[in-house]
Amino acid sequence: xxxxxxxFDGHERTFYRALHHLAMxxxxxxxxxxxxxxxxxxxxxxxxxxxxxxxxLYSGAIDADILVLGNSRGVNSIYTPDVENRLGMKTFNxxxxxxxxxxxxxxxxxxxxxxxxxxxxxxEATNINVDSKLINNLKLYTHYSHRLKxxxxxxxxxxxxxxxxxxxxxxxxxxxxxxLYFIDKNDQTWINRHKVDPGFVSSYMPGPQSGxxxxxxxxxxxxxxxxxxxxAHKNSVEVRILIGPFLPKHILHIPxxxxxxxxxxxxxxxxxxxxxYSTAITSNIAxxxxxxxxxxxxxMLLNMLLGDGFFTTTVAGM
Amino acid sequence: MLFxxxxxxxxxxxxxxxxxxxxxxxxxxxxxxxxxxxYSWWDWRFLFLIITLTLSNYLLGxxxxxxxxxxxxxxxxxxxxxxxxxxxxxxxxxxxxxxxFTKLLSLIGIEWHTGTLNIILPVxxxxxxxxxMSYVIDVYKGxxxxxxxxxxxxxxxxxxxxxxxxxxxxxxxxxPQLYKDQPIEWDRMVRGATWIAWGFILKSVxxxxxxxxxxxxxxxxxxxxxxxxxxxxxFYAFQIYGDFAGYSLIAIGLAHMLGYDFGRxxxxxxxxxxxxEFWRRWHISLSSWLRDYLYISLGGNRKGPHRTYANLMITMxxxxxxHGAAWTFVIWGFLHGLxxxxxxxxxxxxxxFLNVLRIPPAASKVFLIPFIFMLTCITWVFFRAASFDDAxxxxxxxxxxxxxxxxxxxQKFLVVKGFLLVISLTIIEISxxxxxxxxxxxxxxxxxxxxxxxxxxxxxxxGTFGGNAFIYFQF
Numbered sequence: 001x002x003x004x005x006x007x008f009d010g011h012e013r014t015f016y017r018a019l020h021h022l023a024m025x026x027x028x029x030x031x032x033x034x035x036x037x038x039x040x041x042x043x044x045x046x047x048x049x050x051x052x053x054x055x056x057l058y059s060g061a062i063d064a065d066i067l068v069l070g071n072s073r074g075v076n077s078i079y080t081p082d083v084e085n086r087l088g089m090k091t092f093n094x095x096x097x098x099x100x101x102x103x104x105x106x107x108x109x110x111x112x113x114x115x116x117x118x119x120x121x122x123x124e125a126t127n128i129n130v131d132s133k134l135i136n137n138l139k140l141y142t143h144y145s146h147r148l149k150x151x152x153x154x155x156x157x158x159x160x161x162x163x164x165x166x167x168x169x170x171x172x173x174x175x176x177x178x179x180l181y182f183i184d185k186n187d188q189t190w191i192n193r194h195k196v197d198p199g200f201v202s203s204y205m206p207g208p209q210s211g212x213x214x215x216x217x218x219x220x221x222x223x224x225x226x227x228x229x230x231x232a233h234k235n236s237v238e239v240r241i242l243i244g245p246f247l248p249k250h251i252l253h254i255p256x257x258x259x260x261x262x263x264x265x266x267x268x269x270x271x272x273x274x275x276x277y278s279t280a281i282t283s284n285i286a287x288x289x290x291x292x293x294x295x296x297x298x299x300m301l302l303n304m305l306l307g308d309g310f311f312t313t314t315v316a317g318m
Numbered sequence: 319m320l321f322x323x324x325x326x327x328x329x330x331x332x333x334x335x336x337x338x339x340x341x342x343x344x345x346x347x348x349x350x351x352x353x354x355x356x357y358s359w360w361d362w363r364f365l366f367l368i369i370t371l372t373l374s375n376y377l378l379g380x381x382x383x384x385x386x387x388x389x390x391x392x393x394x395x396x397x398x399x400x401x402x403x404x405x406x407x408x409x410x411x412x413x414x415x416x417x418x419f420t421k422l423l424s425l426i427g428i429e430w431h432t433g434t435l436n437i438i439l440p441v442x443x444x445x446x447x448x449x450x451m452s453y454v455i456d457v458y459k460g461x462x463x464x465x466x467x468x469x470x471x472x473x474x475x476x477x478x479x480x481x482x483x484x485x486x487x488x489x490x491x492x493x494p495q496l497y498k499d500q501p502i503e504w505d506r507m508v509r510g511a512t513w514i515a516w517g518f519i520l521k522s523v524x525x526x527x528x529x530x531x532x533x534x535x536x537x538x539x540x541x542x543x544x545x546x547x548x549x550x551x552x553f554y555a556f557q558i559y560g561d562f563a564g565y566s567l568i569a570i571g572l573a574h575m576l577g578y579d580f581g582r583x584x585x586x587x588x589x590x591x592x593x594x595e596f597w598r599r600w601h602i603s604l605s606s607w608l609r610d611y612l613y614i615s616l617g618g619n620r621k622g623p624h625r626t627y628a629n630l631m632i633t634m635x636x637x638x639x640x641h642g643a644a645w646t647f648v649i650w651g652f653l654h655g656l657x658x659x660x661x662x663x664x665x666x667x668x669x670x671f672l673n674v675l676r677i678p679p680a681a682s683k684v685f686l687i688p689f690i691f692m693l694t695c696i697t698w699v700f701f702r703a704a705s706f707d708d709a710x711x712x713x714x715x716x717x718x719x720x721x722x723x724x725x726x727x728x729q730k731f732l733v734v735k736g737f738l739l740v741i742s743l744t745i746i747e748i749s750x751x752x753x754x755x756x757x758x759x760x761x762x763x764x765x766x767x768x769x770x771x772x773x774x775x776x777x778x779x780x781g782t783f784g785g786n787a788f789i790y791f792q793f
Binding site for chain 2: 017021027031032159172177197289
C-alpha cells in the first residue's frame with residue numbers, strides 16, 4: 001500500500017512537472033506571439049508615417065504630374081527636385097534599386113488605386129530584364145497591397161509563410177531601415193553624390209554577366225511593360241520609355257545591347273519610341289559607377305531631356 | 319544538413335524523441351544512425367570515409383593497448399596517423415600540392431601540366447580526422463584507456479552536433495560521458511536552448527547580416543574605396559567570429575540538451591591583450607589540440623628560444639594549412655606564428671617599459687586590445703581573400719586612404735545595420751566581463767524564458783535566412 005502511494009505520488013509529481021514544463025513552453029511562445037503582434041502595430045504605424053516613396057504611395061499622399069518608374073538607374077537618372085524647379089511640374093520618382101518591370105506594374109497599379117493619376121509616366125526601360133526579388137524587401141507593404149502580397153507569395157513562398165508566423169519578419173529587410181531613416185525626411189533627394197574613380201574607369205571592362213542582362217527579353221516581363229503602357233493609356237497618362245546613360249566604356253562593349261534595344265523597340269505599341277540616352281554622356285564625372293549617373297550626371301541628362309522636349313506632353317507620348 | 323536549414327528542424331525533434339526514450343546501447347545506436355543520417359544529407363558516399371577512419375583507429379587503438387612492446391606500439395601509432403593524415407591529405411591537399419609543384423617547376427623553366435583532380439572535399443574532414451587522431455595518440459601515451467566498444471567509439475567519432483565543424487572534442491572528454499545514459503533534465507534543456515538561441519543570433523543575425531557586405535568588398539576589391547574595404551575587413555572579423563562561435567555554441571547547446579558537456583570553444587577572443595591570449599580564446603578546441611599534439615610534441619618552449627620560435631612557426635603554419643589548401647592560409651598561419659614569436663621577444667621589454675613609466679597593466683589594455691584586434695583583422699585579409707593578389711590589393715588600397723567619404727560606400731544602410739549589430743555584440747561581450755549572466759539565469763530561471771523570447775524577436779527582425787552555410791564547413 002505504502003509503495004503504491006509513493007509510486008502514485010511519484011507519477012503525479014512527474015505528471016505535474018511535465019505539465020509545468022509544457023506550460024512554460026506555451027508561455028514563452030505566447031509571449032513571443034504577443035510581443036510580435038504589438039511590435040507589428042508600432043512598426044506599421046512608423047512605416048506609414050515615413051516619407052519614403054512607397055509609404056507615401058500607400059498612404060495616398062502623392063499628387064504628381066510626372067511619375068518615374070525604374071530600378072536604380074531610374075533613381076539616379078531623374079532627380080525630381082531639379083525637374084520640378086525647371087518645369088514647375090510636381091514630379092515623383094517611384095524607382096527603386098532592383099525594381100523589375102513586373103513589380104513596377106503592381107506598384108503602378110497600386111499607385112493609380114491610391115493616388116490621382118499623373119499626366120506623364122517615365123519608365124527607365126533597362127529594368128525590363130530585372131526580376132522581382134525586390135519584393136522581399138518590400139514585404140512590409142503586403143499589409144496594404146494584395147498585388148504585392150500575391151507577388152511575394154509567388155516569389156518567396158517560405159518567407160511568406162514566415163511572415164504569417166511572425167509579423168516582425170515582414171520588417172526584416174534593409175528597406176525597413178530606410179523607412180526609419182526617412183521618417184521625417186523627403187526621400188526624393190536620394191541620388192548618388194560621389195564620382196567614379198578615374199583609375200577604376202581607365203582599367204574597366206564590363207564582365208560577361210553585363211551582357212547577359214541584355215541577352216533576351218522574357219515574354220512575361222515584356223507583357224508587364226505593355227500592361228503598364230495600356231493601363232497608363234486607359235488613365236490618360238502619357239508614357240515615355242527612357243534608356244538612361246551608361247558609362248560609354250561599359251555599354252559600347254556590350255554587343256547584345258543594340259539587338260536588345262531593337263527588339264524592345266519593335267515590341268512597343270505603334271507610335272511609341274525609345275528615348276535612348278545610353279551613350280549621351282561621355283564625361284566620367286557624371287557617373288557614380290559604370291551603370292549609374294550621379295547628381296552631376298542627372299543634371300546633364302535633364303538638360304538634354306528638356307532640349308529634346310522629353311517632358312512635353314502635347315505630342316501624346318510618342 | 320545545416321543547423322539553420324529546414325531539414326534539421328524536422329530531424330532534431332524526431333531524433334530527440336527516440337533518443338530520450340531509449341537507454342544503453344539502443345540510445346548509442348540511435349545516436350550513431352542519427353549522426354550518419356545527418357552527415358549523409360550532404361553526401362552519403364563519404365560515410366564510408368568516416369567508417370574507414372572509425373574502424374582503422376578503433377582497431378589500431380586496440381592493437382596499441384594490447385601490446386607492451388614499445389616498437390610495435392609506435393608502429394601502430396604511426397600507421398594510424400599515416401592513415402588519418404593520408405585520407406586528409408588526399409582529399410584536402412592533393413590539388414594544392416599538384417598545383418604548387420607545377421608552379422615551382424615552371425619557375426625553374428620546366429613546363430609540366432598535370433591538371434587538377436576532380437576531388438570533392440568531404441565536409442568536416444579536418445575535424446573528425448583530428449578527433450580520431452587525438453584518441454589514438456592519447457591511448458598510445460597512456461592518457462586514456464582504450465575503448466572496447468565499437469559502437470561507443472563510432473558515436474564519439476560521428477556525433478552529429480560537432481561532426482562537421484567542431485568543436486574538436488577529445489576522446490578523454492567525450493567517451494567517458496558515453497558510458498552512462500545521460501539524464502534528460504529540464505534545466506539542461508533550458509540552458510542548452512539559451513546557448514542555441516545565442517548561437518543563432520551570432521550566426522543568423524551577426525555573421526549572415528555582415529556576409530553580404532563582406533562578399534561585395536572581397537569579390538571586387540578594385541571597385542571599392544579605402545573606407546569601404548576597411549569596413550569589409552572589420553566586418554569579416556566579426557562575420558567569421560559570429561559564424562564559427564555561433565556554430566560551436568549551437569553544437570555545444572545541442573550536446574548539453576542531450577546530456578553531454580563539451581568545453582567552451584570561444585571566449586571573447588577580440589578582447590585579447592596578446593596573441594597567445596587570442597589563441598587561448600579563439601577556436602579553443604583546435605588551438606589546444608595544436609598545442610598538445612604538435613607544439614609540445616615538437617619540444618614546445620623546452621629547447622631554448624630559437625627552437626621555441628621555430629616550433630611556434632611550424633605549429634601556426636600547419637594550423638594555417640589545416641584551415642585550407644591555399645597559400646593565403648599559409649600566410650595567415652605564418653603571420654600568426656610571427657606575431658607569437660615577436661610577442662615572446664618583445665614582452666619582457668614591454669613589461670620593463672610599463673614598470674619604468676609606472677603605467678598600470680590595466681591602462682595598457684586600452685592600447686593592447688585594439689592593437690591586437692587591428693593586427694588580427696589585417697591577418698584575416700589573407701584568410702578571406704580569394705588570392706594572394708587580392709589580399710595585397712585590399713591592403714594596398716586601404717593603405718592609400720584614397721576615399722574616406724561614407725558617401726562613396728556601397729550598401730550604406732546595411733553597413734549602418736552592421737555597425738549597430740557589431741556595437742551591440744561588443745557591448746554585450748564587455749558587459750559579460752562584469753556580469754555573470756549564467757549565474758543570474760540559474761538564480762532566476764524565468765529570465766531564461768525572457769531571454770528566449772528576446773532572441774526570437776531579434777532573429778525575426780534581423781536574422782538572415784538565406785541558408786548560408788557555415789564558413790568552417792569548408793575546412
